[in-house]
Amino acid sequence: MKPKPARPLLLLLLAAGISASALAQSPPAGEPPKHGCGKPENFPGHLASDQRMRSWQRNYLAYTECLKNFISEQQALAEPHIKAGNAAIAEYNAAVKEFNAAVEATKENANQDTKPPQ
Numbered sequence: 001m002k003p004k005p006a007r008p009l010l011l012l013l014l015a016a017g018i019s020a021s022a023l024a025q026s027p028p029a030g031e032p033p034k035h036g037c038g039k040p041e042n043f044p045g046h047l048a049s050d051q052r053m054r055s056w057q058r059n060y061l062a063y064t065e066c067l068k069n070f071i072s073e074q075q076a077l078a079e080p081h082i083k084a085g086n087a088a089i090a091e092y093n094a095a096v097k098e099f100n101a102a103v104e105a106t107k108e109n110a111n112q113d114t115k116p117p118q
Contacts, residue, residue: 033074037066 040059044052 035067035070037063039063
C-alpha cells in the first residue's frame, strides 16, 4: 500500500499560517464617527422677517462651528495614525532601497567573477 500524500496537512498548515497573519493585522475600524451637528433649515429668503433671518443665521453659525470643531477633533485623533503610516512608508522605502542595492552589488560581484582574466 502506498503512503498517502501529505497535501491535506500541507494545505491545513498553509491555511493556518495565512489565518494567523490575517489575525495579526489591525481589526477593521468599523463605522466612522459622525458629527451630531444639526443642519439649519433652508435659507428663508429675502421675504422672511428679520427675526426669522437672525434665527437662521444663528443656527447656521452654530452648525458651521460645530462642523469645524468635529473636523478639528477628528484630525487630532487621526494625526498619530497618519504619522505611524508615514513612518511605515519611510521604513518600507528604506528597506526596498537597501534590498535593491544589495541585489545590484551581488550582480556586480557576479559579473566581475565571471569575466575572464585579461
